[in-house]
Each structure stands twice: as C-alpha cells, then as structure tokens.
Amino acid sequence: MTRNRVELTSDQLSALGLLVDGRVSTSPSVLDQHGRDESAFPPMRPSAVVMASSTLEVSKVLAYCNAERIPVVPFGAGTSLEGHVVPLYGGISLDLTNMNRIIEVRPDDLLVRVEAGVQRIALNEKLANDGLFFSVDPGADATVGGMAATGAAGTTTVRYGSMRENVMALTAVLADGQIIHTGRDTRKLSAGYDLTRLLVGSEGTLAVITELSLRVFGIPEQMAAAIVRFPTLAQGVSAATAIVKAGIAIARCEFLDETSIRNVNAYNSMSLTELPTLFFEFHGTPQSVQNDAKAVQDVVTEFGGSEFEWTSDESQRRKLWKARHSAHWAMVAAHPGRKGVSTDMAVPLSQLAGAVAMVDKIFSKHKFPHSILGHVADANFHCLVITDPSVPEQLIEIRELVHEINLMIIQMGGTCTGEHGIGAGKINALIIEAADSLVVMKAIKKALDPHWILNPGKIFEAELTFFVLDPGVL
Numbered sequence: 001m002t003r004n005r006v007e008l009t010s011d012q013l014s015a016l017g018l019l020v021d022g023r024v025s026t027s028p029s030v031l032d033q034h035g036r037d038e039s040a041f042p043p044m045r046p047s048a049v050v051m052a053s054s055t056l057e058v059s060k061v062l063a064y065c066n067a068e069r070i071p072v073v074p075f076g077a078g079t080s081l082e083g084h085v086v087p088l089y090g091g092i093s094l095d096l097t098n099m100n101r102i103i104e105v106r107p108d109d110l111l112v113r114v115e116a117g118v119q120r121i122a123l124n125e126k127l128a129n130d131g132l133f134f135s136v137d138p139g140a141d142a143t144v145g146g147m148a149a150t151g152a153a154g155t156t157t158v159r160y161g162s163m164r165e166n167v168m169a170l171t172a173v174l175a176d177g178q179i180i181h182t183g184r185d186t187r188k189l190s191a192g193y194d195l196t197r198l199l200v201g202s203e204g205t206l207a208v209i210t211e212l213s214l215r216v217f218g219i220p221e222q223m224a225a226a227i228v229r230f231p232t233l234a235q236g237v238s239a240a241t242a243i244v245k246a247g248i249a250i251a252r253c254e255f256l257d258e259t260s261i262r263n264v265n266a267y268n269s270m271s272l273t274e275l276p277t278l279f280f281e282f283h284g285t286p287q288s289v290q291n292d293a294k295a296v297q298d299v300v301t302e303f304g305g306s307e308f309e310w311t312s313d314e315s316q317r318r319k320l321w322k323a324r325h326s327a328h329w330a331m332v333a334a335h336p337g338r339k340g341v342s343t344d345m346a347v348p349l350s351q352l353a354g355a356v357a358m359v360d361k362i363f364s365k366h367k368f369p370h371s372i373l374g375h376v377a378d379a380n381f382h383c384l385v386i387t388d389p390s391v392p393e394q395l396i397e398i399r400e401l402v403h404e405i406n407l408m409i410i411q412m413g414g415t416c417t418g419e420h421g422i423g424a425g426k427i428n429a430l431i432i433e434a435a436d437s438l439v440v441m442k443a444i445k446k447a448l449d450p451h452w453i454l455n456p457g458k459i460f461e462a463e464l465t466f467f468v469l470d471p472g473v474l
Helices: 010-019 028-033 055-068 120-130 144-150 195-199 233-245 258-268 286-302 314-325 327-333 349-364 392-411 427-448
Strands: 048-051 072-075 092-095 102-106 111-115 167-173 179-183 208-215 222-229 252-256 277-284 306-311 339-346 370-375 380-387
Touching (some): 055 179, 111 120, 120 144, 167 195, 222 286, 233 252, 252 314, 258 314, 258 327, 277 286, 286 306, 349 380, 349 392
Parallel strands (some): 072 092
Antiparallel strands (some): 167 208, 222 306, 339 380, 370 380
C-alpha cells in the first residue's frame, strides 16, 4: 500500500536531541544508511536518526515517541533480509550501535552479558581470550540485538541452536518507555510466561532489546571441514537427511547447488568442482572428529557422493566457510547492476528433498536467475533470486512467486520462514500459516504497543492511530 509518512517537526527534533545529548541526525547520507537493509525492498528514509547510548536513553526516547505518536524502527547493522529496518512510515530510526559494551564475561557459567549493539565478530574475538565462542552464525557480522530481534539462526544451528536457544535473559524497553528484565542466567527456568522467547524473533514490534545474557561454549579441541559432490540436487539433499537420521554429530551441514558453487568459485578465486555440494564441519576431539568424518563419508557414498575431502587445517576450514558465507554476494556479483532477493523456508525433515525439488522446478520455469542453498541438516533452505531494480515489476512478480511457494511449503507442514523472519515481505503468508493463532499475536502486539509505534508494517499490516492509510500497492 501507499503510506502516509510521519515527518518530525523542528520542535520534535529538538526535544529528541535533549534526550540523547544531541545525537540526532537529519543528514541525507545518514538517513540513506538507515533507510535500507540487505533486502531488495526499495529504500525509504526515516525523518531522523536518533543514536541512543544507554537503556535509560532508549526509555526516554520511546516514552516521548509514544506520547507524540512517532514511529520507531530499531537499527543495528542493517543486515536483515526482509525489510526489517526500512522505516515504511517515516518517524525515527533508533540506532543502537553506540550500545556496544561487552558488560561481563563469566567463563564458569558459560555466559556473557552484552549490550544490543555488540557485533558478532567482535564478541567472538573477545570471548576467544577465555577459550569461548558464541555459536550463532548467520554469516553477516550482525549486532546481537538485531540477531535476537529477528530470531537469527545460521550454519551452526544443527548442533548449537538458534538465538531462541542461546538468549538466556534480556533487558528491553516497551513502547511507553517501561524497562523490563526477562529470563534468568540459569540453564533451566519454569517461572511464569517465557517473555524472553516472546521478544526473541519479535522483529522490533513488541519492544526494543537493549541488553542480553547469551549462552556461550568452549572452543572445541579440534574443528575439521569436509566437502562432497553429488550428481543431482536431490541426491545431495537426501544424503544430508540420512546423516541427520543417523545421529552423526555434525556441527554444520550446508548444501549449495551447482549455480552457487560456480558463483563462489568466481567470487573467491576458487576451483571447486561445479556440482551440487555438501559442506560439513565437525567439532570435538581429534579422534571423534575423524570418526564423524568417516561416518559421513560412508553415508554420502550410498547417495552417489564423490570427491569426499576433509581437513583439520584451520586456514582451509576458514577458506571453505568464507566461500559458503559469500554465496549471496557471489550470486549478486555474477549479475552486475542487479539485486538479490533472498528467501527462506523450512519443512519437516522428511519433506526436505521434495520441497527443494519443488522450489527448483518452479523457479526453473521462470526467467529469473536463481540458486538454492541452505542449512539442510535442520531442513531450512534458501532460494536467492536475481531482480533488476530498474524494473520494479520484477520484484512484484518475484514476491508473488515466493508467496505461491510459501503456500505450498505451509501445506507440506512447513513454515514460510525458518530464520529470516516475516518483516514486510511475508505478511500474507503468515496470515495463512498462523491461522487462528494470528488473533492472539495481534492481541499481544496491541497490549504491548497500543499505538503501533514500534516498527509498524512489519509482521502485520499496521493499525496506526496517528494517521489514516491511503490505499495502494506495496
């Protein structure tokens, strides 16, 4: 739809500046930076960017914006893929990157407390001093607050879990400025409603997360990587499913189709065999890692896997996973001047091979270049589709195609998104998937944010009290 936007008055800008010691910007370059993410959604500038440096400042800003009916979109690194940080209704972009303190590392509790603006790579560099690491790896160097807000997962989820399993406690600020603390620094908790996991994955629509207690792990004695090729897409996916069913202790299991391999070769100056490929990683003792690699080799051979290679050399392992994480940018680089639409979905493990084949068949009938890859060990996979930003109709067509696929995935017992979130792109799919529980979700939203100032237009269409929407087309 076409949206009326909230533009701030000079008095409102001055008032916000007093709340954050003048850290308010209306510079065009700053507004542009905060008006987009890594999705293909057209950028939209906020009216202003407000840079908070503490939970108390966030509280003051939200209380003021709630009273003034000003939309607030929390902003971290801007790496999300479903338009999460695009300010569809204007208002302010609330930048939390100044809140980047690692408050406390507690090795004996396998826990770290951080502010929301801490970025993943910097956190792991700090933790390495104590022989620890934070396991959730979505590929991008996102902020941990953003990762919590979107319920991020990634390549290591099969062994270590997603953000939902690794956030133990939160400090968050509600729309009216109230500061709340959820969860405890304990491995078990049965006291009351699980508000921590309600906020994790809420995409900035229920509260602004400002501090987190995160579960961390000891760095394994040894890490090894393996790679194996398959004649067809279906054989590779079926092999991954069989490995999970066999109970082999894999730390990562990623699938890349032939197109993805060709692109990462060009992007990273590599020479991997251009066939559908599985990447693996194993964590443990030298002996357990060797045993797990051998067990995987035995399984993949049954599904036509060939050229099986494994290595515990750290530089080779890092090079392999750097290539995997570059797949999105490698696909975009292969089509200069174009944008990539990255969508994800997940199905029950037994449905994985059929779901991947179905998605590949549908996209192969259309004109858009595409590739398929993903975290097949937990039955979550991605399709990256290339669109020409100079032809807006293409994005509309791709969105319609993705919606059609999402409905099929939902009919298979799956979900329209395993880790990217709903954002602005999958609202209609959520309506079908959530069905009768959608009314409960909206009731929670209205209870915590009655004026819908928090990230309006994400997860649900906004029900706003500060202006009337105009009809139109997204």
